[in-house]
Amino acid sequence: MELTDIIKAENIVSQKSKLITENVMHYCPGCTHGVVHKLLAEIIEELDIQEKTIGVSPVGCAVFAYNYLDIDWSQAAHGRAPAVATAISRLQPEKYVFTYQGDGDLASIGCAEIMHACNRGENIVVIFVNNAIYGMTGGQMSPTTLLGQVTSTTPHGRDEKLNGFPIKITELLAQLDGTCYVTRQSADTPGAIRKTKKAITKAFQNTRLAKGVSIVEIVGTCSSGWKMSPVASNEWMREHMFKKYPIGDIKDI
Amino acid sequence: MGDIKLMKGNEVIAETAIRCGCDGYFGYPITPQSEIMETLMLRRPWEETGMVVLQAESEIAAINMVYGGACCGKKVMTSSSSPGMSLKQEGITYMAGAELPCLIVDVMRGGPGLGTIQPSQSDYFQATKGGGHGDYHLIVLAPASVQEMSDFVVLGFELAFKYQNPAIILVDGAIGQMMEKVELPDYTPRWSEQEIEEISGDWALTGKKNRKQHIITSLEYSAPPQEIFNHKLQRKYKEMREQEVRFETIHCEDADYIFVAYGSVARICQKATELLREKGIKVGLLRPITLYPFPTQAISDLCSKTKGFLTVEMSAGQMLEDVQLAVEGRTKVEFYGRMGGVIPTPEDVIEAFEKIFSI
Amino acid sequence: MTEEIIIAGFGGQGVLSMGKILAYSAIMQNQEVSWMPSYGPEMRGGTANVTVIISDKRISSPILHFFDTAILLNQQSMEKFESLVKPGGTILYDSNGVSTPPTRRDINIHKIEGVRLASESGNPKTYNMIILGAFLKVKPIVQADNIEKGLQKSLPERHHSLIPMNIEAVEIGMNQISTVHLLP
Numbered sequence: 177m178e179l180t181d182i183i184k185a186e187n188i189v190s191q192k193s194k195l196i197t198e199n200v201m202h203y204c205p206g207c208t209h210g211v212v213h214k215l216l217a218e219i220i221e222e223l224d225i226q227e228k229t230i231g232v233s234p235v236g237c238a239v240f241a242y243n244y245l246d247i248d249w250s251q252a253a254h255g256r257a258p259a260v261a262t263a264i265s266r267l268q269p270e271k272y273v274f275t276y277q278g279d280g281d282l283a284s285i286g287c288a289e290i291m292h293a294c295n296r297g298e299n300i301v302v303i304f305v306n307n308a309i310y311g312m313t314g315g316q317m318s319p320t321t322l323l324g325q326v327t328s329t330t331p332h333g334r335d336e337k338l339n340g341f342p343i344k345i346t347e348l349l350a351q352l353d354g355t356c357y358v359t360r361q362s363a364d365t366p367g368a369i370r371k372t373k374k375a376i377t378k379a380f381q382n383t384r385l386a387k388g389v390s391i392v393e394i395v396g397t398c399s400s401g402w403k404m405s406p407v408a409s410n411e412w413m414r415e416h417m418f419k420k421y422p423i424g425d426i427k428d429i
Numbered sequence: 430m431g432d433i434k435l436m437k438g439n440e441v442i443a444e445t446a447i448r449c450g451c452d453g454y455f456g457y458p459i460t461p462q463s464e465i466m467e468t469l470m471l472r473r474p475w476e477e478t479g480m481v482v483l484q485a486e487s488e489i490a491a492i493n494m495v496y497g498g499a500c501c502g503k504k505v506m507t508s509s510s511s512p513g514m515s516l517k518q519e520g521i522t523y524m525a526g527a528e529l530p531c532l533i534v535d536v537m538r539g540g541p542g543l544g545t546i547q548p549s550q551s552d553y554f555q556a557t558k559g560g561g562h563g564d565y566h567l568i569v570l571a572p573a574s575v576q577e578m579s580d581f582v583v584l585g586f587e588l589a590f591k592y593q594n595p596a597i598i599l600v601d602g603a604i605g606q607m608m609e610k611v612e613l614p615d616y617t618p619r620w621s622e623q624e625i626e627e628i629s630g631d632w633a634l635t636g637k638k639n640r641k642q643h644i645i646t647s648l649e650y651s652a653p654p655q656e657i658f659n660h661k662l663q664r665k666y667k668e669m670r671e672q673e674v675r676f677e678t679i680h681c682e683d684a685d686y687i688f689v690a691y692g693s694v695a696r697i698c699q700k701a702t703e704l705l706r707e708k709g710i711k712v713g714l715l716r717p718i719t720l721y722p723f724p725t726q727a728i729s730d731l732c733s734k735t736k737g738f739l740t741v742e743m744s745a746g747q748m749l750e751d752v753q754l755a756v757e758g759r760t761k762v763e764f765y766g767r768m769g770g771v772i773p774t775p776e777d778v779i780e781a782f783e784k785i786f787s788i
Numbered sequence: 789m790t791e792e793i794i795i796a797g798f799g800g801q802g803v804l805s806m807g808k809i810l811a812y813s814a815i816m817q818n819q820e821v822s823w824m825p826s827y828g829p830e831m832r833g834g835t836a837n838v839t840v841i842i843s844d845k846r847i848s849s850p851i852l853h854f855f856d857t858a859i860l861l862n863q864q865s866m867e868k869f870e871s872l873v874k875p876g877g878t879i880l881y882d883s884n885g886v887s888t889p890p891t892r893r894d895i896n897i898h899k900i901e902g903v904r905l906a907s908e909s910g911n912p913k914t915y916n917m918i919i920l921g922a923f924l925k926v927k928p929i930v931q932a933d934n935i936e937k938g939l940q941k942s943l944p945e946r947h948h949s950l951i952p953m954n955i956e957a958v959e960i961g962m963n964q965i966s967t968v969h970l971l972p
Contacts, residue, residue: 227638232497233646242644248634250500251646253523256493259485263497263505264634266481267453271636289493292486435812435821435942607850608808608823610815693851700849774853 193217195226199243206406208305208396209237211363213244215373216276216303220247223380229272230264232257234281237311241276255286258293261300272383274301280310283319283345290349297354297388301379304346304391307398308417315401319343322416327401342420346393350427356387358427362395362418364410387429395421432613438578439605441613442508442534442598443468445582446480450619451532452503453481455494459513460546461602462536466508478619488513492520492533499529500645502625502633504586508534510602511552512543514560521595522561525662526647528632530589532582533567533597536605539770547770548602550692553747556599557721564659566666568596568673569720571691575609577718583614588673590628592665599720601743603693603772666722675718676727680706684713686786687731689752690741691717693772698741700775701782710788720748728755737761739782744768761786789844791929792852794869796826796837797861797885802916805942807838810920813930813938814842822850835864842929859923861885861902876971880923889968897968898926905960914957921961932958 181187195217203209220229226247233241235254242249252260257275265273282290282304293300309327310316316329320342324333334342350358357379361372372394379390395417397409404412436444443465446454456466466484474480481498485491491507498505509517514535524531537552539545556569568588570581581598589596625633634643649655677695680702681687688698695716705712715731717724728738737760740749746764753762765781767773773781782788793810797803804825811821819842826837839855841847857878858869862885873879875894883889884903900922906915924930930938935958939951 227636230634230636239648242642242646246637246642248637248643249645250497250634251527251644251648252496253493253519256489256496256520259490259493260497260500262483262490263453263455263481263494264501266483267498267501267503267505268635288486289490292490433815435808435815435823603824603851606825608811608821609847609850610821696847697849697851700852703848772851774851775849776853 193221195221195246197244197246201244202240203237204400206397206399206409207237208307208363208394211369212303212305212372212394212396213241215363215369215376217245219373219377219380220245223377225272225380228270229274230268232261232264232273232275234275234277235312236278236281238276238278238305239312255281255284256289257281258286258289258298258300258302262293262296262298265298265300269299272301272380273299274303274380276303277305278311279304279306279308279320280318283343287345290345291352294349294352294355294389294391299383299386300389301376301383302389302391303376304393305396306393306421307396307401308342309398309401311398311401315398315403319345320421322420344421346391346421347426349389349391355389355391355427356429357382357390359391359425360393360395360421360423362413362423364397364413368423393421395423434611434613435608436575436611437464437606437608438572438575438600439464439536440468441575441578441611442582443472444613445579446506447472447474447478448614448616449583449586450478450504450617451480451506451586452619453483453494453498453505455483455485455491455498455505455507457485457488457491457509457513459488459510461538461548461605462508462510462534464605465534478616480619488516489519492517495531495533496520496524496527496529499524499531500634502629502635504532504590504620506532506534508536510536510538511540511549514552514555518555518561521567522559522563522565523647524595525561525565525567526563527645528593529595529645530586530593531595532585532589533595535597535599537599537601539768545770546602548693548743548772549768549770550601550694550743551745551747551768552599553720553742553744556597557723557751565662566669566721568592568594568669570596570598571718571720572598572600572604573692573695573716575604575607575611578604579611579613592669594665599692601692670722673719674722674724674726676724677716677718678727679714679716680711681713681715681731683711685711685736686713686782687735687738688712688714688741688778689717689728689738689748690714691720691748694741694743697773697775698778701778704775704779705782712782717748723751723755725751725755728752729757732756732759735760737763737786739763739765739785741773741778742766743772789842789929790847791842791857791927792855793840793842793857793859794837794852794855794872795840795859796835796865796869797882799836801836801861802913803836803861804838806916806920807840808942809917809935809938810930811840811842812942813934816934816937816941817931819844820847822847824850835862837865857923857927859919861919863887866890878926880919880926880965882919893969894971896926896970898922898965899968900961900965902961905964906957909957909960911953911957914954917954917957918961918964921958922965923961924958925962925965
C-alpha cells in the first residue's frame with residue numbers, strides 16, 4: 177500500500193461520529209467530558225435518533241456541549257436542567273430528552289430539581305459527570321469533593337466540620353421510585369469506556385420504553401482543577417474517588 | 430358570542446388558557462392565586478385538549494419548566510404571587526435572554542417579604558423594569574376586570590409570540606378573587622406540529638431533521654457579540670413602545686384633574702371620578718392597560734390642559750415615577766397610595782384628592 | 789339602575805353563595821354584576837361579607853364604602869355596617885342573629901326571623917335563600933324565574949334536584965319579612 181492510500185475513504189477503519197461537530201473543544205487535556213461527548217454522539221448515531229433527541233446542557237464546563245453535539249439543545253440555568261427537560265419531555269413525549277450535568281449543577285444548586293424530576297419519574301436520561309470540583313469557575317469545592325481534598329475554597333483540604341461530607345447523590349436518587357436505572361461508571365480505560373457506552377445506550381433504550389428516569393453517573397477527572405497531570409489524575413481518581421463512589425449498577429428494574 | 434359566565438378572575442385565567450390552545454401550565458401553590466392551578470387540575474384539560482398541567486416542586490422549577498416548554502415552540506404559562514415571583518426572576522431573565530415567549534400571571538399581594546395575602550400593587554417595579562438581572566423588559570398587561578383577565582390571556586400569548594418575549598399579566602388579588610360576568614372565548618385548538626413549524630420553525634427544538642441544529646441559550650462567550658445582541662433586544666423594546674401601548678381614558682376631554690391608576694385601583698378611581706363629577710368637579714381617569722410599554726405619550730399630551738395628575742396605587746408610589754417622567758415637570762404630579770394589602774375606597778380617594786389639590 | 793349591596797354574617801351561613809346566586813340571576817336578565825368577597829383567611833364561624841353590585845351599565849368600583857342595601861345577619865355585621873348605608877337606603881336584618889336592632893331613621897328597615905324559619909322549614913341549609921327571598925320582596929330587582937336560572941347556573945348539576953326546595957325557601961322569605969321602619 178502506498179502511503180497516500182491510507183487516507184482514501186475505503187481504507188478508513190475508524191472515524192469520529194457524524195454527530196460530533198467541527199468545533200474545537202474547549203475542554204482541558206485529560207478532561208472526561210470529551211470522552212463522554214464522543215460516546216453520546218456515537219450512541220445517538222447508532223440508535224438513529226438524532227432527529228428525536230433533545231439535550232439540555234448545564235451551567236458548568238459542559239455548558240457548551242451544544243457546540244460539539246449536532247442535535248437540538250436547550251441551555252438551562254444552573255441546576256435547572258431536570259425541570260427544563262421535564263417540560264420538553266412532557267410536551268414532546270416521542271422525543272429522547274437528556275440532561276448533561278456536573279456535580280455542582282446536579283448535586284448542589286440543582287438538588288431540588290433532580291430529586292423531584294426523579295421522584296415524578298420523568299421519562300428522561302440524566303448524564304451526570306462527577307469530578308468532585310467546580311471546574312468552570314476555577315476549582316472550588318463541590319458537594320462531592322472528598323474529605324481532605326484541596327480546592328480553592330478548601331485550601332486546607334475539605335473538613336467535614338466546616339464543609340460537611342461528600343454527598344453520594346446517585347445512591348440517594350436510586351431510592352426514589354421514579355428512577356428505573358441508576359449506575360455509576362468511569363471513562364479512564366478502554367474497558368471502562370465500553371461499559372459506560374453500554375450503560376448510556378441502555379438509558380436511552382429505557383426512554384423508548386417510557387420507564388422513567390435513567391441516571392448514568394460518570395466519575396471523572398479535572399486535571400486543571402485538581403492540579404495534576406491527566407495520568408496522575410486518573411491514578412488519583414482510581415485510588416480515592418472509586419473508594420467513595422464505587423463503580424457499578426445501583427439500581428436496574 | 431362565547432359562553433357568558435359568572436367567574437372569579439383566577440378561574441377565568443385557567444379556563445381561558447384551556448380555550449385558547451395553551452400547551453402547558455406549570456405552577457406552585459401560593460395565595461391568592463392557587464385557584465388557577467386548582468381549576469386546571471379539576472378541569473383535566475389533558476383529556477380535552479392535551480394541555481399539560483403540572484404542579485412543580487418550587488416556583489423556580491415551574492418557571493424553568495416553562496423555559497423548557499417554550500424551547501419547543503409551545504404556548505406555555507405559569508402563575509404565582511409576589512414572593513413566588515421573586516423566585517421566578519431567574520427563569521424569567523433567562524427567557525428574556527433566550528428570546529422565549531411565554532405567559533406569566535402575577536396576582537400581587539402585600540410585601541415585602543412574606544407580607545400579607547391581601548391585594549397590592551407593590552411589584553410594579555419588579556414587573557416593568559426587568560425584575561431579574563440584565564437589560565430586559567417584559568410586556569406587562571394590567572387587567573382591571575374579570576373580562577380583561579380572560580382577554581389578556583389571549584393577548585398575552587399573542588404579544589409574547591409576536592415579540593419572542595415573556596409577557597406578564599400583572600394584577601392585584603382583588604381582581605383574582607372577585608367574580609364578574611365574563612364572556613369566554615371560543616375554543617381554539619392547540620397548535621399542530623406543522624403550525625409550530627410555521628410559527629417558530631427557525632428556532633424551536635423540534636428535533637434536528639434536514640436542517641441546522643437549534644440551540645436555545647442566553648450564553649455568549651465574549652463581550653462584543655453580547656452587546657450586539659443587547660442592542661437587538663433594545664430595538665425590540667423600542668418597537669413595543671411604538672406599537673403596543675394600550676390605555677383607556679374616561680372623561681379626560683374637559684378634565685381639570687386626572688387620576689392615573691391601573692388594575693382594581695383604576696375602577697375605584699373611576700367611581701371617584703363619577704362622584705366628583707356629581708359635585709361639579711371636572712376630573713378624568715387615565716388607565717394604563719400596558720404598564721410596559723407605558724402610555725408616556727398619552728400622559729404627556731394631557732399635560733397642557735391639566736391642572737394636575739393624581740397617581741393612585743396600592744403601593745408607596747411606583748408607577749408614579751413613570752407618570753413623573755411623562756409629565757417632565759410641566760404640571761403637578763401628586764400621589765395617593767395605600768399599602769400592605771389595604772384597598773382604598775372611592776371615598777378615600779376623593780378625600781385625598783380634595784386635600785392634595787385644596788378643593 | 790344600580791344597586792350596591794353588602795351581605796354580611798357568619799362564615800357558613802351561605803353569605804358568599806347567596807351573593808353568587810343573586811349575581812348570577814342578574815346576569816340572566818342581562819345586567820352587569822360584580823361580586824367581591826371580604827378578603828382574608830375566612831373560616832367557618834368567622835365573619836364573612838360580600839359586596840354585590842348589580843347595574844344596567846358597566847360597574848366602576850367593585851370596592852365600596854357606602855351601600856344602598858345592607859343585609860346583616862349577625863350583631864358584628866350590624867355594628868360594622870349600619871352607619872355605612874346611604875341615607876334613603878335599606879337594611880334587612882335577621883332578628884334572630886342581631887341583638888341590637890338598628891336605630892337610624894333616615895333609612896328603610898326590615899327584619900326577618902331567618903334562623904327560626906330555616907330551622908322550622910326542615911331545611912336549615914336553605915337559610916340564605918330565605919334571606920334572599922326577603923330581600924327580593926323589598927327590592928324586586930331580579931325576577932323570580934331568573935332566580936331559578938341563577939340557581940341552575942351557580943349550583944353544580946348534581947345539586948339541581950335541590951332547586952325546588954331553594955325556591956320554596958325564597959317564597960318563605962318573601963312572605964315572612966316584616967317592616968320595622970319605612971321612610972315616608
